[in-house]
Amino acid sequence: MSQARSSLLLSSALLGAFAFASTAHADEGMWTFDHLPKAALQKAYGFTPDARWIQHVVQSSARLAEGCSASFVSGDGLVMTNHHCANSCLAALSDKDHDYFRDGFYTRDLADERQCPGMELDRLDTMKDVSDPVAEATRGKQGAAYSAALQEVESKLTKDCIGGDDEHWRCDMVPLYHGGQTALYRYRRYKDVRVVMAPEQGIAFFGGDPDNFDYPRYDIDLSMLRVYEGGKPVRTPFLQFDPNGPKADDLVFTSGNPGRTQRGLPASALAFQRDVANPAIISALTLREGMLWQYSRESAEHEKQAEDALFSIQNGIKSYSGTQAALQSGDIVSRRVKEDTALQAWIDADPARRAAYGQPFRTVDKAIALEKDLFSRNLAIGMVFRGFLDNVMTLVEGAHERQKPDAKRHAGYHDAQLGEIETALAAKEPFYPDLETASLALSLTSLRQIAGADDPLVRLTLGKEAPDALAASLIKGTKLSDPAARLALWKGGLQAIKASTDPLVVFARRIYPSYTALHDKMRDEVSAPLHKAQGDIARARFAQAKAEGRLDALYPDATFSPRLSYGTVKGWRKNGVDVAPFTDFAGMYGHATGAEPFALPKRWLDAKTRLPLSTHLDFVSTNDIVGGNSGSPVLNREGKAVGLIFDGNLPSLAGDLYYDISNNRAVATDTSAIITALKLVYNEENLANELTNGHR
Amino acid sequence: MSQARSSLLLSSALLGAFAFASTAHADEGMWTFDHLPKAALQKAYGFTPDARWIQHVVQSSARLAEGCSASFVSGDGLVMTNHHCANSCLAALSDKDHDYFRDGFYTRDLADERQCPGMELDRLDTMKDVSDPVAEATRGKQGAAYSAALQEVESKLTKDCIGGDDEHWRCDMVPLYHGGQTALYRYRRYKDVRVVMAPEQGIAFFGGDPDNFDYPRYDIDLSMLRVYEGGKPVRTPFLQFDPNGPKADDLVFTSGNPGRTQRGLPASALAFQRDVANPAIISALTLREGMLWQYSRESAEHEKQAEDALFSIQNGIKSYSGTQAALQSGDIVSRRVKEDTALQAWIDADPARRAAYGQPFRTVDKAIALEKDLFSRNLAIGMVFRGFLDNVMTLVEGAHERQKPDAKRHAGYHDAQLGEIETALAAKEPFYPDLETASLALSLTSLRQIAGADDPLVRLTLGKEAPDALAASLIKGTKLSDPAARLALWKGGLQAIKASTDPLVVFARRIYPSYTALHDKMRDEVSAPLHKAQGDIARARFAQAKAEGRLDALYPDATFSPRLSYGTVKGWRKNGVDVAPFTDFAGMYGHATGAEPFALPKRWLDAKTRLPLSTHLDFVSTNDIVGGNSGSPVLNREGKAVGLIFDGNLPSLAGDLYYDISNNRAVATDTSAIITALKLVYNEENLANELTNGHR
Known part of the structure; x- marks a missing residue:
């Protein structure tokens, strides 16, 4: 299934999953709700969350299936998340007369709230x-x-x-x-999620890509959704909204779903990322960024079509580049070499440990050596079957996988997951033939460039055709932009797939055997041994931590599942200059130039005289978050919402690999800005009242 | 001045110049003609070039000011170089009815030969x-x-x-x-260089970017020029053309102008390239590649406009990526750390050496630390003033520099160089407003992205405007696409620059003080100390080599000046498979798919039955060449031309940093293919006879 990437949305899994246990330092950690660092919290902040506090936060928090976090903020099913988590919904609801993404979405009554196609919220x-x-x-x-x-x-x-x-x-x-x-x-699961209110993209993402992952920021990256069941708003526990926001040095929590961290990656895997994977991924994304940038300039229509994809790509580039910068600093890899060596020595020092954990680093090295050979081709063919074409390969692969017993299927195709696939295939997504053609042609060109014209997979993919001509004919000829056509193929199973004359199905069918063989090889000879070895490493670390009485300080790597992090509202020192924790409306107006992406929406220009300019707008805190935390509420010790996570600063991009309290900062919109904007900019008095009262 | 980049054209100097002495291994080295490795040659090949041989080769060789090598191949001023060295000439001569770049350029008489605007050849x-x-x-x-x-x-x-x-x-x-x-x-100097013949781009660059820097290859990357003086062909020494080409294992030489190598770079400078410079440059080029790729798809006209630039960019990316791969292999950097340490130890071991050479590696480290801070901004602003805009900054900078005494001026602006600048400014180059606007808008966007919206240089550059709007208004408003307008400003000096209302001049004038301050800082605090320290290192290496009796094995780094390299026609082993040294016409026809860039020109399809298919087409040899060697003749021991260098294989891309005989190969077109093609494909009997006879 296709998956957008943005600020703190969960990154697509371009890399094999690694997950470790890490020993936390101050404010570090993404803690499962059944294993909170109570002692550390009590010691550092004099606060211990009790069972009620914990249960309340768990039940008021949510996850959006597309890779975001969210929270219930009223007893009438009102949900707060980021604007960028509702991008695809706003785009899908827009038509030639309405651009809800650009201009915002506003309602007066429940009846005006509109369902987001394909959106699912899980609690x-x-x-x-x-x-x-x-x-x-x-x-x-x-x-x-x-x-x-x-x-x-x-x-x-x-x-x-x-x-x-x-x-x-x-x-x-x-x-x-x-x-x-x-x-x-x-x-x-909740599958009827409706949009209630979204501000203009111009304020949600004021400063655009230049400011993204940077700070100071001046954004209200907000969307308000409402969850329905049986046609009525659901009733769930919710976070009380604190219209005053936090103060500097306040203890604050985030409750969200950090996507993936790799905080205990062996040195050779880190070096692989640094030397092979990240450069290849950054190149692939950057090439696409350049293409989309130019595509956007071709017409207003193209600009709108590409906006989402361009934003996602730019985010991905910053994210990988940030990680890469951290890796290239050299310190982490060499530090990890020592840690790995020490752990292996600890294992080797005892026959029982040797029997239990063996030589996992040797296994990792071997798997990584093979991954080096496979990575570029795998990435390049993966880029072909992205986005819209991902649907097509899902149809072909799904048809084959469903022939197997459930237990033998590839990940993602188990019976329990088929409903999700069907939902995604049935979702009416915008389809732009020009954009799809350009995108596919670029992927095909890159594949040939990377694997070489004589590579069997390339020959199979291109035949004797040029990438451009092939892409054009495939996209022009396909009927799969119609969800009904996709559903029919899905339901028809392997027979329907084999009988299909849709050019994209024919194309995917031709490549499928090689595609799946490559994936199987990656899984069986790279991912599985890595997974196994890293399990051994993690268990060895566990055992060592236990032996040394450090278990309470251990937290698991992120897995896009609910976690709590804690920290303090606090600035940092950037290039020798102190960065203050809060920004305000006055700063926002000062930062505006009138030219995109520093142009404020008209409503904001008009509202200037009405607004108390010293109102806090955004703030940073030391909370340990990563992609997937987009839309997480920021809570105070009373469990009230004081902010809305929407980004991290540049140094936080290394958070996948390590947390550094000196400069890693989470970036949030202040609840005081949200309430003030709803009242004084958007005339959304009802919504503001629902937030402060906790009900409609 | 703008400078195209392609296969083995000299790379633009994005990095500070480093030049060292290296100790040569078998076939390694780019030797100055007054210091040839005669003993090594005699020992390995039983051949010693005498004074006549050397003088003949020197006087028959040439350099194209735009970054290529060439050779005289008849007594009537006929010059052989690469097709890609004549790209800009062919583009400039083309009009709406003729696309000489795509379709080739053919003449019967001297009168048909046409002058290449701005082209200069130096002997x-x-x-x-x-x-x-x-x-x-x-x-x-x-x-x-x-x-x-x-x-x-x-x-x-x-x-x-x-x-x-x-x-x-x-x-x-x-x-x-x-x-x-x-x-x-x-x-x-020769400034009247005319094009005599060029084949179609489809055979000159058959296989296009996918095959570029790869092998086997099937290209005739040839253009034939003629040098005139006083309206008549010049008479110079020339290389006799051997229509049979070389045989496997033959000793062969290349006489050309390798642009720049950095074979003795200190470890910290190598690490800087690996961790900072190369990733930033690859990103900048890849982003532009994506933009140009999409631009090319917009129309046939846009495709033609962008073809040259796209090709250059793709070459640059491969080149930097190849170097980067070598650096990331890790071996070179760690080896160099040991060499550096050993040299410093040799210096430290003697008080006289300490006094003479000091602590040059410490100086390098300090300069590199500063360069790390300056590099990205410097690269980003450099990307703005590239290509057409380079002219504009040259006008502004030149006006200021000419106010100073000659000795105080920036490099490039000395009295002796002003003629060149004027020639370049006066050259009628194609000007495509759409392409220039897109290019400038992208550079401005990147600059803001890299330096941040609040960076003073960014504020100065953009003001309150969006990159797109600013680029559009600057390109739309400028008159500087007219060479006469540029010349007038150049001749008018600082007064004319100050008085100009041309929007691009106003723009460049506004940025110039910051631009030049940044360059001065780079020069005074990075380049100059590096240059100085590296001089100390090189002299220390010299002294050490002398003390150890190894001086004869030392050759200087490349400096885009005439050099001889020697080697053998020989394949290599790639991924466990032997690559044969020669390709032939049969292989070319087999490699053709009919789709770009694997589509053969019609003349070639038509000629298939007439051609002896076993005729050698391209070959590889162990000669040590790098960018700048494009167009170098390959000579046999009799000093006859047997080939025409046009590329290196992928492993050769690390040649900037080191030479590895096991896989570094030069790629050349065989003279037998040239003669056969001229006779049987192009009906250029006269030209073929001039080559074999040595005169018209």
Whole structure:
């Protein structure tokens, strides 16, 4: 399924997943709600969250399936998240007379609220430790056998958990501490999510890409949604809205779904990212950025078509470049070499440990060596089947996978997940033939460039055609822009796929055997051994931490599941200059030039005289967040909402790999700005009252 | 002045110049003609070039001012170089009815030959050692004082050398072994260079970017020029054309102008390239590639406009990426750390050496630390004043520089160089407003992205305008696309610049003070100390080599001046497979798909039945070449032309930093293919006869 990327949306999984346990320093950590660092919190802040506080926060928090976090902020199903988390919804609802993305979306009554196509919101219901059955099922297995066993047990557990009602429930197996522990999370699913209010893109993303991942910022990156069930707003616990926002040095929490961190990556895997993966990914994204940039300049219509994709790409580039800068600083890799060596020495020092953990770093090195050979081609063919074409490969792959018993299928195609796939295939997404053609032609060109004209996969993909001509004929001829056509193929299964004459299906069908063979190779010879070795490493770290009495300070890597982080509202020192924690409306007006992306929307220019200019607008805090935390509420110790996470500063981009309290900062919109804007800029008195009163 | 980049054209100097002495291994080295490795040649190949052989090769070789190499191949001024070295000429001569670049250029009579606007060819006349006066002038000086002294002595020496006749002579001070030796090269200048014949781009660059820097290749990357003086073809020594080409394992030479190598770069400078410079440059070029790629798709006209630039950019990316891959392999940097440490230890071991060479690596580290801070902004502003806009900044900068005494001016603006500037400003180059606008808008967007919206230089550049709007108004309003307008401003000097209301001049004038201050800082605090320290390092290496009796094996880094390299026609082993040294016409037809860039021109399809298909087409050899060698003749031991260098293989891209005989290969078109094609494909019997007979 296609997945947008933006500020703190969850990054697409271009890299194999690594997850480790890390030992936290001050304010570091993305803590599961059943393992909060209570002692550290009490010691540093004199605060201990009790069971009610915790349950209230869990039940008021939510996750958007497309890669964002959110929170309930009224008893009538009102949800707060980022503007950029509702981009695709606003685009989908727009038509030739309305550009809700650019101009904002406003309602007076429930009746005006409109459903976001394909949007799903999940709310954590229960967490269960399933480490034992998983360990049981995979014991002694390796490689493909290990993958299959893991898939089998995952399939069984999630199926049982959903209990046949996948309309209302979603269950995810969540590997924590990389198999040191495995949890099963059950979410309440909501599929009727409507948009209530969104400001203009011009204020939601004021400063645009130049300011993105930077600070000071002057954005209200907000959208308000409402969750319905049976045609009525749902009633759930919710966060009380504090219209005053936080103060400097306040203890604050974020409750969100950090997507993925790799805080214990072995040195050779870090070096692989630095030397192979990141440069290749940055290049692929940058090439696409240049293409989309020029495409946008061709007409107002093209600009609108490409806006979302361009934004996502630019975000991705900053994100990978930030990580790359951290890796190239050299310190992390060489530090990790020492840590790895020390851990292996700890293992080697004891025969029982040697038997339990073996030589995992050697396994990692071997897998990485193979990944080096496969990575570029895999990335290049992956770029071909992105976005709209991802649907097509999903149809072909899904048809094959559904022929297999559930336990033998590729990840993503288990029975419990088929509903999701169908929902995504059925979603009416905008389809722009020009953009799809350009995008596919570029991917095909790059594939040939990277793998070479004589590569078998390239020959299979291009035949004797030029990338441009092939892309044009495929996109022109396909009927798959119609959700009904996709659904029919999905429902028709392998027979329908085999019989289809849709040029894109024919194309995907031709490539599928090589495509899937490459993926299987990656899975069986790279991901699975890495996963296994890293499990051994993580368990060894666990055991070492336990032996040394450090278990309480350990938190698991992020897995796009609910986590709490804590920190302080605090600026930092950038290039020798102090950066203040808050910005205000006055600063926003001073930062405006009138030219995009520094042009304020008309409503804001008109409202200037009405606004108290010293109202706090955005703030930074030391909370440890990463992509996936977009839309997380910022809470104070009373559990009230005081802010809305929407970004991190530049140094925070290294957060995938490590947390550095000296400069890593989370960026949030202040609740005082939200309330003031709703009242004085947007005349949304009702909505403001719902927030402050907790009900409509 | 703007400078195209392609296969082995000289790369633009985006990085500060470093030049060292290296100790050569088998077939390694780019040797000055007055210091050939005669003993090594005799030992390895039983061949010693005598004085006549050497003089003949020197006098038959040439350099194109835009960054290529060439050779005289008939007594009537006929010159052989690459097709890609004549790209801008062919584009400039084309009109709406003729696309000489795409379709080729053919003549029957001298009268049909057409002058290439702005093209200059230089032929080496004399080489003189000026080490003593340079050492004298710079003794004991450092920083800005060192730069000024160097400029002053350079200015005086070149002025004396030209003797007031800069119409016929050009003199360059050539630092060899980084100041271990300094030479003064005097060239005979030819400014009337006409195009005689060029094949279609489709055969000159068959396989296009996908095949570029790869092998096997199937290209005839040829253009034939003729040099005139006083309206008549010049008579010079020339290389006899061998219509049979070379055989496998033959000893072959290349005589050309390798642009720049950095084979003794200190480890910290290598790490800087790897971690800062190369990633930033690759990103900047890749972004532009994406933009140009999409621009090309907009219309046939846009495709033609962007073709040259796109090709250059793609070349640049491969080149930097190849170097980057070599650097990231990790071996070179760590090896260099040891070499640096060893050299410093050798210095430290003796008080006289300590006094002579000091702590040059410490100086390098300090300069690199500052360069790290300045690099991105400097690159980004440099991208703004590229291509057409380079003319504008040249006008503004030149007006200011000419106010100063010759010796105090910035490099490039000495009296002896003003003629060149004027020639370039007066050259009628194609001007495409759409392309210039897109290019400038992208550069401005990137500048803001990289330096940040609040950076003073960014504020100065953009004011309150958006990059797109600013670029559009500047390009729309300027009259500087007219060479006459540029010349008038140039001749009008500072007064004319100050009085100009041309929007581009106003723009460049506004930025000039910051621009020049940044450049001065780079020069005085980065380049000059680096230059100085590296001179110390090179002299220390010299002294050490001398002490150890290894001087004969030392060659200087490339400096875009005439050099001889030697090697063998030989394939290599790529990914476990042997690559044969020769390709032939049969292989070419087999590689053709009919779709660009694998579509053969119609003439070639038609000629298939007439051609002996086993005729050699391209070949590889172990010759040590880099960018700037484009168009170099390949000679056999009789001094006859057997090939035409046009590329290197992928591993050769690391040649800037080191030479590895196991896989570094030069790629050339075989003279047998040239003769056969002229006769049987192009009906250019006269030209073929001129080549084989040595005269018209």
